[in-house]
Amino acid sequence: MTKLLPALLFSLLFLACGDEKSPNSPDDDEKVSSSSQKDSKSKKSSSSRKDSSSSKKNSSSSYSSSSTKSSSSSKTYSTEFKIDPKTVSKGKFTDKRDGQVYKTVTIGDQTWMAENLNYKTSSDSECEADSTDKKCEKKGLLYKWQAIIDAASGYCEPYRICAEPIQGICPDGWRIPTRDEWDTLITRIGIRDKDGIKIEAGYRLRSKDFYGSDVYGFSALTVEFWTSTNFRDQRDDRRVVTAKLGEDAYLSGSAQDYPKAYLRCIQDTTPKPDLNNPATIRSYDKNCKDSVWTPKIPPCNINGKDNCEYGEFEGKKTIKIGNQKWMNYDKTVYPLYDSRTCPLGWRVPDPKDWDELIQNVGGKCFATKMLASQKGWESGNGFNAYGFDIKPTGYYSTWLDYEKKRVSQGREFYEKETATTFVVRDSLNTTYKYMAYFSTGRSFFLQYNDDYSANLYCVTSTPAPDISSSFFNPNFNYGEFTDSRDGKTYKTTIIGPQKWMAQNLNYESDSSVCYQDYFYSSYCKSLGRLYSFEDAQNACPAGYHLPSKDEFDTLMSFGAIYHKTNNLFSAYNFGDDTYGFSLVMAGSGEGSTFFSGFYDKKQAKKLSYNGAAFLWSSTPKSDSTAYGLYAYKSDVSDTLHVGYSKTSGLWRTYASVRCLNDTLFNEESK
Incomplete structure (x- = not known):
């Protein structure tokens, strides 16, 4: 036994210092102990233990006045326990995948496998047993990170943070322990020195065959174990926390492509995600x-x-x-x-x-x-x-x-x-x-x-509800007209010599569209449809026609004094609607899919909301533009004029249509 001790201590020292390229920084989570401190203390402890005659005073691993000497060296260990070893319960578990039977141990409220996992993966697992343990039944298998997270399953992949908890290659009902779960175990079964460093946990977790006391039945025969936790909680860090069970125990960051480490599975008490629950x-x-x-x-x-x-x-x-x-x-x-x-x-x-x-x-x-x-x-x-x-x-x-x-x-x-x-x-x-x-x-x-x-x-x-009734003047006596093509009925009004529909046309032609506002794909019932200039030319029913530029001028001369919108706009859009024209800011389309200008009274918080009405005329201005009636009203502007808009191209205008009766009226005929 004494011949093996120096080799073991050298092995423990080597493993504890094997991550010198990326030690924990001082600002790491408190639960991840400083590996540099541990390495330093471990080196001193190892050095003192090599000399069997070293005194308690010179030993960096002596931490308690109430201690007993180890039978294998002059190192003294505490007999104080936060969790009484007598409360530990032991059991067995069979992995249904390969029939492997594992011992288990419950320490506090945690149940661990009391043996390293020995489940063979298709790649990235390795047996480092000697000739007496060719099947790795004692130490289990060494795994790479890609193997333990079961990257092939698609649930977790290398070089990124995986959402914990992670079952990985652990059997059903078990999973890869997190950093916090390892830290809980180490804290519960270890003690702290004057610097707050956990000590003796490794000694208490290791098997008696591996120079430990194994007072809790954890029976560790190896030093380093994977956790499921990313080192710094950053997806580009590519480092994972590992638990290291030297003379003391601590947690440290290791690269995901670290050669290999062992795996102890912990019983999974987390409820499985169930969409029914x-x-x-x-x-x-x-x-x-x-x-x-x-x-x-x-x-x-x-x-x-x-x-x-x-x-x-x-x-x-x-x-x-x-x-x-x-x-x-x-x-x-x-x-x-x-x-x-x-x-x-x-x-x-x-x-x-x-x-x-x-x-x-x-x-x-x-x-x-x-x-x-x-x-x-x-x-x-x-x-x-x-x-x-x-x-x-x-x-x-x-x-x-x-x-x-x-x-x-x-x-x-x-x-x-x-x-x-x-x-x-x-x-x-x-x-x-x-x-x-x-x-x-x-x-x-x-x-x-x-x-x-x-x-x-x-x-x-869902199509919008019909809110057109809120556009009408309740004190005005409207006429009515029914479109024989689809049976829709429109209110009408007479202004000067003209008889107008008091609503925008809602006849579905081949290329007409509904205004697409914030909530609904269709406001046609209330606002009428929007038409391209070409489609508007033949949209009106028999007995009505699309007004010309001059006919819009006539409308303004009789119904809009000083070209103000007040007499024509509905009360919904802050007008008086004196003549029952009931104009609303129904907006327009740029192309058939981009819409703007509808004034939604329920959504607008102030009068100056950007809304407008645009009605096609039948009068072209050029090969690519045509005239129409434009109306806009706010707390800072009141606009009513005959303007023009695009009639062709990808972003041609889609606008409303107000049909005008073919008959001219005079005072007597009214």
């Missing part, structure tokens, strides 16, 4: 530690049973969640400036759209995990609980020239495999300067940024 779902964002998953809509994809409401639009998959329908229209990464590409009937989502989705699936702390796909994420995979199936595609940097409306996309790809972003429309400014940011390691957030390009998901939702 919200209490088992937790967020990995440190700011959401105590958050509770409370979805407004139950998940539809649970444990392989997928009952989500899928659909298809133009060959693209759609998914319905609550009142919203989303479409992965194109996985191309778009510049934020140039993202007005949703098809007819769909829109680029704004912050309120995203907020509705996030609240439906359980709030920002859980949305990324609920909506992310079940594989492919380096930052931890999601549940895909609602069929949204977001994949990690990252984003590009961009250079924008707003005046020339062009963008130059950078070559560098950011956070691929760890994050993805989506274009978000700014509700108030109708611009694209937001990104919805998804990373399964973080909570959902919107980022104001026009320097990056992002993915595009389109959205549509």
